[in-house]
Amino acid sequence: MTEPHAAPSLPDAVRGHWAERWAPSGLKPYLRLARIERPIGWWLLLLPCWWSAALAALHGGRPWPDPVHCLLFLVGAVAMRGAGCTYNDIVDRDLDTRVERTRQRPLPSGQVSLKGALAFLALQALVGLVVLLQFNGFAIATGFASLGIVALYPFMKRFFWMPQIVLGLAFAWGALMGWAAAFGSLGGAAVLLYLGSIAWVVGYDTVYALQDIEDDEVVGIKSSARFFGERVKPGVGLCYALAILFMAAAFVQAGAGALSFAGLALFALHLAWQVARIDRRDGAGALRLFRSNRDAGLILFAALTLDCLL
Template sequence: MENPAAPSLPDAVRGHWAERWAPAYLKPYLRLARIERPIGWWLLLLPCWWSAALAAIAAGQPWPNPVHCLLFLIGAVAMRGAGCTYNDIVDRDLDTRVERTRQRPLPSGQVSLKGALVFLALQGLAGLLVLLQFNGFAIATGFASLGIVALYPFMKRFFWMPQIVLGLAFAWGALMGWAAAFGSMSWPAVLLYLGSIAWVVGYDTIYALQDIEDDEIAGIKSSARFFGERVKLGVGLCYALTVLFMSAAFAKAGAGPLSYAGLALFALHLGWQVARIDRGDGAGALRLFRSNRDAGLILFAAMVLDCLV
């Protein structure tokens, strides 16, 4: 470790506790896990919570299993950190060519490759301990996602839509809540998963607008570059598919009016994002990307209310 006091990255939350209070020797590792950027674990967690709520609706339960929801929270933080660490290990050379990423702990020398590998193993162990609290089918479902997670960092080198692979991984929680509740898989969860994939592709296309110029120089492929001037149309189509698949999931699970009302508010939020997209405004793209946490929480709250009613 060469520079534990290096400044936080441009898209980090200003004044985050990890930057203000964490010991200097831990800060580079917390940055490696993106702790100071909590939006990532929120976006990984929300499909898990949606799935748990959808399972509760289908089963006629008054609320999603609170123990499952807590375990998903812990697991999302651990596995998002592990995924980011793995991604940075794979991308440590590419990251030096992009303005926003060249100060990450590995390319900037704040963390050694050996230290990153040890840290990855510790986070993976934490995620495993969480996964083992579920039933056997849910455990197997969780393990099935690892191949996609391992593949994702390499896709941007040759696939114009790496966000699809990211979606396959980041939306996996839409299957996990149902698997944890029922010990099996069914169409409502599959449809929710498909909708969540489209959601991930949409919001990560917005996120990728921050790097579009540097990505062109470095030869990194992304959906933002693929859509080009038609990025609003591309994101709009992704979000339309999100709402379509989620509506089908609600219908299959027997959801009530409150769930559909929440989905309508969710859809309005997504439409607002599309209307505000500006290819030349990287800071605005980051704000729109982060706003998906609020959109997802609105939908989850409506589903929980549906359970109660």
Template sequence: MDNPASLPDAVRGHWADRVTPVEWRPYLRLARIERPIGWWLLLLPCWWSAALAALAGGQSWPNPIHCVLFLIGAVAMRGAGCTYNDIVDRDIDTRVERTRQRPLPSGQIGLKGALVFLVLQGVAGLAVLLQFNAFAIMTGFASLGVVALYPFMKRFFWMPQIVLGLAFAWGALMGWAAAFGSLGWPAVALYLGSIAWVVGYDTIYALQDIEDDEIAGIKSSARFFGERVKLGVAICYALTIAFMIAAFLMAKAGPASFIGLGVFALHLARQVARIDRDDGAGALRLFRSNRDAGLILFAAMTLDCLLRLF
């Protein structure tokens, strides 16, 4: 049976709502542990970047230690980002149906407890970041300004998803920085493509809240595009593919990477075709499907590296 305190977009029957101590569960919800799609979407640009660096550097596979560190860091920093977002948005969240049962607006956690939890997650993320080279560490720290800005953007900027994209796509720079101790144009192109991808999929996600957002005065790309939301997402995804083609060409990727990118593009096109502004549950399914799309692309890039062994 679903936990009555779980949120509408949480994974039903998730272990965080079943086997953990009851007193831990509000904090796990604050970190969105029962919604793993968030850390997957934060992680995937990191893994793409690690694979792109391996392709450009002639390596046989993405650095496995870096990939594991990115995984741990994505979980920690996604949780920290969500905690920070909920602290800032605790009053707005009471006015949106999907968010009013979050731990802070519902009173399951106090502000002081949320702040302590935010610090603990930040320390965990810092411990991961310090395992990389000095340039990658500085690159990671540079993302904090964008992360801090994002929760406020929905109050006055019609496309807050662009700022979310700047933050969530940052990993597209990190894998390259960790591998080379610098940035290169392939990583920049991958970053730009990842930003467009984030704007596209988060526009689909925002369709769930479009009516409540209008009542609460919250701005979003879904409201901005309105009846032309399919076109808006299609443009975002087209930019994604264009920038990724550029990144692959500059990194001298092989056929396997481009085939994977083609499958990735078809997956995004399928999402656009199935967008329905009046189907919130369908929007959530399409949003979550981006994990599979991203893993397909990463697998193709990794295969491209492995094929260089032969």
């Protein structure tokens, strides 16, 4: 017998995820709405926060990134990524019915009502607010400043050929938050890290968008994958090269040591490997490359943290 609220797993969901296996059936559609079964999203939101916290620790001569801040960023990233996805699905509920990969999402498939989605959005936003209020006043103001970009993003794909830039402005915001939480201000290193993180986001989300390129053409959704077309490899390569250049400048500005630059070199090699493996016609391969950015980001964070310790 099919359980209530059962639905086929979305194509980019992690197979056998705990949310699909063990969560109560009535809760599953809401967990899907928050993309809990696709943790790569909150990882990619979290990593710039951790990089920034580690870079701030290096600049301040501290032995490690503030562990309380890192834990708060983790909780906040999960909550706010879920809130962002819920908001995105509310805005895109009609478009999602016309795209193969998204028509089984909870809203277009009828698993969750619009009122239920709005209530769930408010709950996740409240968790994010509680987390944000644990920081200093400047960091709180910096966090609130990102909300306008987050609100704007779902609409950009309707008329802007590079909506990934707006996504980058939002998803890279953590590169400012770690520094703001540590110092109560922003420095040049944080701004450079933010610019590098934006370029990284544009690159990896272009790879992600390759999964939908045919449906997007039919529906009329704009994306950097469609914009670059046959030149998607050099397009992503340019984004990743800019990311490395800005991050290297941030490391110099913060006074990072040799271990940080060694980690950045490994990060760069990983990104170059991704570019070499891009195939416009291989959606499953694009998803694997996209997910691999978590590992690349963790390598960089580990190197920054080791640099603090040593």
